[in-house]
Amino acid sequence: MAIRLGDVAPDFTVNTTQGEISFHNWLGESWGILFSHPADYTPVCTTELGTVAKLKDEFEKRNVKPIAISVDPLEDHKEWVKDINETQNTNVNFPIIADPDKKVAVLYDMIHPNASEKATVRSVFVIGPDKKVKLTLTYPASTGRNFDELLRVIDSLQLTAYHSVATPANWQDGDDCVIVPSVSNEEIPAKFPKGHTVIKPYLRMTPQPNK
Ligand code: BEZ
Numbered sequence: 001m002a003i004r005l006g007d008v009a010p011d012f013t014v015n016t017t018q019g020e021i022s023f024h025n026w027l028g029e030s031w032g033i034l035f036s037h038p039a040d041y042t043p044v045c046t047t048e049l050g051t052v053a054k055l056k057d058e059f060e061k062r063n064v065k066p067i068a069i070s071v072d073p074l075e076d077h078k079e080w081v082k083d084i085n086e087t088q089n090t091n092v093n094f095p096i097i098a099d100p101d102k103k104v105a106v107l108y109d110m111i112h113p114n115a116s117e118k119a120t121v122r123s124v125f126v127i128g129p130d131k132k133v134k135l136t137l138t139y140p141a142s143t144g145r146n147f148d149e150l151l152r153v154i155d156s157l158q159l160t161a162y163h164s165v166a167t168p169a170n171w172q173d174g175d176d177c178v179i180v181p182s183v184s185n186e187e188i189p190a191k192f193p194k195g196h197t198v199i200k201p202y203l204r205m206t207p208q209p210n211k
Contacts, residue, residue, distance in 0.1 A: 002109050003136060005176035009127045011105045016075050016095035024131055032127040035049040036110045038141040040072040040080040050088025051147050064152050067095035070120055071105055126154060163209040174211055179204040
């Protein structure tokens with residue numbers, strides 16, 4: 001069955017390019033981003049993994065651990081990483097799961113047989129420190145993901161988790177935010193000292209709290 005928002009991310013123990021990992025233990029108190037790619041030695045995937053490596057500081061700043069997965073064996077991952085480092089001018093610094101028996105791919109419904117019988121599609125799961133799934137996303141094999149957009153979503157998720165605000169359409173870091181409906185009007189002045197604007201009773205805006 002598909003994994004839905006709010007579900008506990010299924011736990012697993014696997015071999016990775018950084019040794020054996022038990023997923024929940026490895027996450028610890030961090031947020032996580034688990035993302036699948038169709039296959040090693042493919043062009044789009046090479047650019048994606050290089051991009052994630054270059055965003056190391058951005059993920060660390062947000063307390064997010066990235067982890068990639070495909071159904072290729074560990075030895076292929078290890079050899080391919082050399083190509084990624086060379087061609088993308090980076091250093092892959094996060095684990096890549098080897099899932100040749102498709103254990104994790106099936107657990108997370110990453111194989112969509114009408115797209116490909118054997119390979120994983122481009123799935124993304126953002127997981128919170130409570131181990132619950134906060135975002136799911138599926139891209140086709142031919143479209144590389146926008147990891148800046150994923151950082152933007154993580155910023156939004158963390159604003160909601162830590163500051164009781166949501167983010168409006170096309171929100172960018174620094175823009176005004178929406179006060180979540182569970183905050184009463186009486187609570188607003190203490191919670192949002194930067195001020196707020198009531199556009200409608202259900203649409204209350206405030207400057208981004210953590211800026
Ligand atoms: C890939 O690089 O993974 C890819 C590129 C085009 C079509 C399918 C996959």
